[in-house]
Amino acid sequence: MAAAKTSYKFTFGPWNISTGRDPFGPEVRKELAFAAKLREYKKLGFDGVQFHDDDAVSPDLIDGDPAAIEKAATKMKKILDGEGLFCEFVAPRLWEHPKTIDGGYTSNSVSDRKYAIERSKRAIDIANVLGTKDIVLWLAREGTYIREAKDPMASIGRIVDAVNAMLDYDKTIRILGEMKPNEPMDQAYLPTPGHWLGLTYRTNEPSRVGVLIESAHSILAGLDPSDDMAYVLWHGKLWSVHLNDQNGLKYDQDKVFGSVDLRRAFNTVWVLERGGFNGCVGLDVKAMRSTKPGDQTKHLSNSRQMFLRMLEVARSVDAEKVEAFRAERDYEGLEMYVLQKLMGK
Ligand code: GLO
Ligand code: MG
Numbered sequence: 001m002a003a004a005k006t007s008y009k010f011t012f013g014p015w016n017i018s019t020g021r022d023p024f025g026p027e028v029r030k031e032l033a034f035a036a037k038l039r040e041y042k043k044l045g046f047d048g049v050q051f052h053d054d055d056a057v058s059p060d061l062i063d064g065d066p067a068a069i070e071k072a073a074t075k076m077k078k079i080l081d082g083e084g085l086f087c088e089f090v091a092p093r094l095w096e097h098p099k100t101i102d103g104g105y106t107s108n109s110v111s112d113r114k115y116a117i118e119r120s121k122r123a124i125d126i127a128n129v130l131g132t133k134d135i136v137l138w139l140a141r142e143g144t145y146i147r148e149a150k151d152p153m154a155s156i157g158r159i160v161d162a163v164n165a166m167l168d169y170d171k172t173i174r175i176l177g178e179m180k181p182n183e184p185m186d187q188a189y190l191p192t193p194g195h196w197l198g199l200t201y202r203t204n205e206p207s208r209v210g211v212l213i214e215s216a217h218s219i220l221a222g223l224d225p226s227d228d229m230a231y232v233l234w235h236g237k238l239w240s241v242h243l244n245d246q247n248g249l250k251y252d253q254d255k256v257f258g259s260v261d262l263r264r265a266f267n268t269v270w271v272l273e274r275g276g277f278n279g280c281v282g283l284d285v286k287a288m289r290s291t292k293p294g295d296q297t298k299h300l301s302n303s304r305q306m307f308l309r310m311l312e313v314a315r316s317v318d319a320e321k322v323e324a325f326r327a328e329r330d331y332e333g334l335e336m337y338v339l340q341k342l343m344g345k
Contacts (some may be wrong), residue, residue: 009309010304011088011280013050017296020289029293038083044301048086050282052093053123056130062122063097069122073129080130086292087130088280089176089212089240092116092123095184095274103141105162106155106189113158117165124170134239135166136212138178143185155189156199163336164204166274174208176239180217183252192221193228212283213244216252217270226267231273241277242284243268243307254286258306262342269310270317281307313341 014037019027032054041049051174054062057072067220094116102108104116114331125128127135142159147278163175177200181191184282190196193211200209211232232238245255245265258265272281283303287296317338 002305006288006309007282009046009047011048011050012041012046013052013282013284014055015052016285016300019078019217020172020287022289025289027140028289029291031295032296035079036049038079038085039228039235040297041083041085043311044297045304046085046300048088048280049080049089050088050275051126051130053090053091053119053126056087056126060069062119063145066094066122067315069118070129073126076173077130084321086177087127087132088282089132089134090123090127090130091138091178094119095138100141103143103150104343105139106142106150106159108150113235114229117162122163124152124166124173127173129308133173134176136178136240137163138180138189139256140180140192143182143188145186147187152189153226159189159197159248160202163199163209164302167203167205167208174239176212178212178214178217178242178341180214180252181221182331183220192218192223193232197237200237210237210239212240212242212282213238214244215257215264215283216242216244216246218266219246220252221247222249225264226271228278229268232269233343238275238279238281240279241272242282244283246283246286254284256285256306257283257303257308263338265306265310265339266313266342269289269307273311273314284305291295 014034017032017033017037019029023026035160056076057069060073088107094100099112099115102112105113105299107113122133133139137232164175166175179190179193179196181188192201193213196211200206205210213229215225215234218228229238229241243257245257245260246253246254247260283300285303287299321337322334325337
């Protein structure tokens with residue numbers, strides 16, 4: 001096992017400070033201006049920012065002249081520098097535009113597929129200006145509402161082709177797949193980190209294709225996030241995480257890290273520590289809709305605090321004791337040892 005890290009870097013995306021709009025009701029808080037959001041990061045104990053392409057560059061410019069995109073990204077980089085923040089990654093937002101209604105890389109429309117790839121290349125340009133090498137692909141609409149809608153085998157090939165096109169476009173970027181089993185689609189083509197991982201080895205440059213794992217997404221797939229993370233760590237491909245929590249199999253909740261299941265959070269942090277994870281700790285969490293505007297960043301600082309507190313717990317685990325319980329096959333004893341730790345004993 002790699003040596004434990006002494007410190008972690010914390011990041012989140014501007015979408016994690018939100019208006020409370022949901023499918024059943026409108027905004028309950030005013031949208032905070034982007035610059036005002038950025039001013040919150042350091043105050044909350046965060047070091048870096050995760051961007052969608054059209055967070056970094058206004059959505060009006062995103063389909064236009066590449067030079068104008070670069071100019072806007074340069075402006076954003078100055079603002080970031082001014083705040084002492086770094087950009088962790090850029091993710092092309094391939095799920096809101098009219099040309100991505102049927103998916104990005106797997107759309108049945110040739111011209112829409114082209115759009116998705118061109119837009120991904122622009123996201124790489126933006127990443128270069130913002131000083132990051134990491135591109136995240138959350139494949140939101142690469143799936144179907146009805147299974148007959150698309151050719152499933154052709155779809156997998158199209159995703160690989162798109163990844164290869166990005167790897168070819170820039171020989172230094174890395175691509176991180178963030179998989180989710182459902183929502184917005186009924187079923188995704190690559191529902192879990194394991195599915196994506198298999199595909200990384202069939203790309204033109206596997207060493208530049210890795211994984212971002214989000215806790216809630218693993219839980220939605222009926223899997224344990226720490227097991228997913230351990231599997232990908234073993235492959236040396238866990239390059240980022242989105243920690244949060246999820247209360248069972250329902251819509252993607254993005255609850256505060258550890259707020260539903262403390263033991264699951266413990267296992268997540270314990271695995272990251274022991275596995276020598278050295279990516280950023282991203283907290284992809286949402287405030288409750290009932291949250292008052294003055295409290296709209298509490299879920300972020302609370303999640304960070306939960307991670308740090310869990311880190312103390314994980315670091316206080318006596319590895320020899322754990323081994324002794326294992327050697328005796330005394331898992332009842334081991335379980336009680338962990339539960340006592342979680343209760344502060
Ligand atoms: C949604 C995803 C989303 C991504 C973000 C970055 O379920 O978790 O928040 O993490 O768009 O690609
Ligand atoms: Mg996420």
